[in-house]
Amino acid sequence: MGYRVAVVGATGNVGREMLAILAEREFPMDEVAAVASSRSIGMEIEIGDSGRKVKCKSLEHFDFAGWDIALFAAGSGPTKEYAPKAAAAGCVVIDNSSLYRMDPDVPLIVPEVNPDAIDGYTARNIIANPNCSTAQMVVALKPLHDAAGIKRVVVSTYQSVSGAGKAGMDELFEQSRAIFVGDPVAPAKFTKQIAFNVIPHIDSFLDDGSTKEEWKMVVETKKIMDPKIKVNATCVRVPVFVGHSESINIEFEREISAEQAQDILREAPGIMLVDKREDGGYVTPVEAAGDGATYVSRVREDPTVEFGLSLWCVSDNLRKGAALNAVQIAELLGRRHLKKG
Known part of the structure; x- marks a missing residue:
């Protein structure tokens, strides 16, 4: 016996990826619904490479009663209106937006990092998926935190344009294309030209000069891992289609060598260590695209602090940063609570 699963926002990048990963991981489903805005009614969405297609249903008229799990990838606006309705109907919501992440009654889950926190989902019948840049970072940090205790993290991100959606x-x-043929370039989605450029600005600015994306990395890391960890983030949009990269500097409470860290990361769940000190002995977004792993490279000791390491972290933001993590949450929920399949 399998689950009845609804994917809300099924026509977007993350929604389509959710459908593909459900099929790829053979998630036990008796039925799947592709749900989107009314303008997408009747549109056929293919479920990964399975050859199976489903027709989109309208979110405005969708009845969540009798459905087990709803994976929301519709943004904060529709989520605010429809997630509580789905939860009230008995359908467990796994939400990819930022709306519920810092709600104390909603668990914020990365299954490799804090699986036990999922037990709190019953308070609201809602589970939050973290920000894409946070998700991959905490996967890399958690085994090192367990080993030596992390005091402080300084991270600079190199985030792909797919994090801003299809637009x-x-x-x-x-x-x-315009630059190659000599046409004028006018920014629309981004605040400045993104082609052949980098933009140190993601999401809105806050009063202290940081951006909301940077704030998310700080507060979400504390909620997922440990409120005592200090985090300072600089988030940058780069001209890469898929895959976020991060340069992470870590200060520990106890001594840990680069070699010890490599050994720990090599065995850690969700991580692929690719760390050869030679030309090409590291992972870039091109290699990570389409893969579910969080890749770690360039692990080295930081001589500027007493117990410090630096590392490079890369992951497909549409997968581990969003769709895959949501499906992994659904798998965890099934194993611990829903008991089907």
Whole structure:
């Protein structure tokens, strides 16, 4: 016996990826519904490479009663209106937006990092998926935190345009084409030209000069891992289609060598260590795209602090940063609570 699963926002990048990963991982489903706005009614969405297609249903008229799990990838606006309705109907919501992440009654889950926190889902019948840049970072940090205790993290991100949705990917493509043929370039989705450029600005600015994306990395890391960890983030949009990269500097409470860290990361769940000190002995977004792993490279000791390491972390933001993590949460929920399949 399998689950009845609804994917809300099924026509977007993350929603389509959710459908593909459900099929790829053979998630036990008796039925799957592709749900989107009314303008997508009747549109056929293929479920990964399975050859199976489902027709989109309208979110405005969808009845969540009798459905077990709803994977929301519809943004904060629709989620605010429809997630509570789904939860009240007895359907467990796994939400990819930022709306519920810092709600104390909603668990914020990365299954490799804090699986036990999922037990709190019954308070609201809602589970939050973290920000894409946070998700991959905490996967890399957790085994090191367990080993030596992390005091402080300084991270600089190199985030792909797919994090801004299809409009961001289209803008990079169109601007690149325009530059090659000599046409004028006008920013629309981003605040400045993204093609052949980097933009140190993701989401809105806050009063202290940081951006909301940077704030998310700080507060989400504390909620998922440990409220005592200090985090300072600089988030940058780069002209890459898929895959976020991060340069992470870590200060520990206890001594840990680069070699010890490599051994720990090599055995840690969800991580692929690719760390050869030679040309090409590291992972870039091109290699990570389409894969579910969080890749770690360039692990080395930081001589500027007493117990410090630096590392490079890369992951497909549409997968581990969003869709895959949501499906893994659904798998965890099934194993611990729903008991089907």
